[in-house]
Amino acid sequence: MIEWIGTCRDVEQEWQDARRERLLARATAVTADTARPDEMLAALTAVIVPELADNCTSYLLPQALHRAPGTAPTAERVAVVPRQDSPPPPPHPHHAEHLGPDSALVRAADLRRPVHAVFPPGSPPPDIVPPGTES
Template sequence: MLTAVPIDLDFADSPREETRYFTFSISRATVSDGSRGVLGVIVETTEQVTAARRIRVLSEERRRALLRYRSLVRAGSEMVWVTGPEGGVTEPSPGWQRVTGQSWEELRDDGWIDAVHPDDRASVIERWSRTLREVQPRFTHTYRLRLATGGYRHFAVDAAPVRDGDTVIEWIGTCRDVEQEWQEARRERLLARATAVTADTARPDEMLAALTAVIVPELADNCTSYLLPQALHRTPGTALTAERVAAVPRQHPPPPPPHLPEHLGPDSALVRADVLRRPVHA
């Protein structure tokens, strides 16, 4: 038996020679009168052979594309992660584990959420759930991750579904540290807002009140602005009289009234900042 033998044939309706494939099978046969003969069966298999070759080519192309993609991701991203179609992490992510300090047991399924900043978790979960539910073509988000060394940094997430036909078989995503970019973007945004709110303001107390409103809650939970009318003539070691011109808390209780003099002792953070002429953390 010969299988998938290529044969070059000339066809009357074809302008050129064409290669087709056939399978030949020869066996002994006995007819009804008892005489013996040979039975030959020839079956054209061109379509099957062509389809099999096409599948092999596509498989190799996909394999190379995957290798290229993995190489590109490893070169340009700190973390790569894979989830199932419903969203739970299904494979270890050495990059994620290195950055966050989470073990594989802590990371798997939905354990990664524990590494997200508490203030960012609700928005991340809501957007990720909607992306999975609607099978959106791409998921992008920026949130803060807890670092293995302590503290948090902003990371940009970019993920996409992996499909087999119309079926999503998994999701693959990357996380990239964008803390520096985020800080620069926030700085530019705050400067633009500060410029806008003070553009038509001439009085210092009104300008400080406007700037205080810009700082909360972007930079702080509370902010109070003071004028120090006697700072240049104050004797060192004496109390500092400060006039509060604005106070903005992020939440209740309501702010105290403005233009209220306060007498601050030498242990006050504001007094120390005035004496040292630099920021003071208290």
């Protein structure tokens, strides 16, 4: 007589929880002794790539919370981190980047939550990438 007993268990949630814990631990470690927002964003940007994204750019929007509705803020690019096998990022501007009122960055600041966009590789929608930035 041959017997076989099999079980199946979905471990997706456990995997997601473990991944989240690892990322939070790394984010905490790299920002623990950082007081300046620009340094903190640069460190967090490096945690995001390649775990969550192929590349990541962090911006400061200094006047985003205190601007009149309908006016576009300026953004200061703090960090650009591409995946290791990606082409180098575009030059870092030494000036503020002016955002359009329909920019994804402006929408995220206004909504106080992330804006999710899905697009073909290398073809981000124009409202995702600030003017003068290469995709």
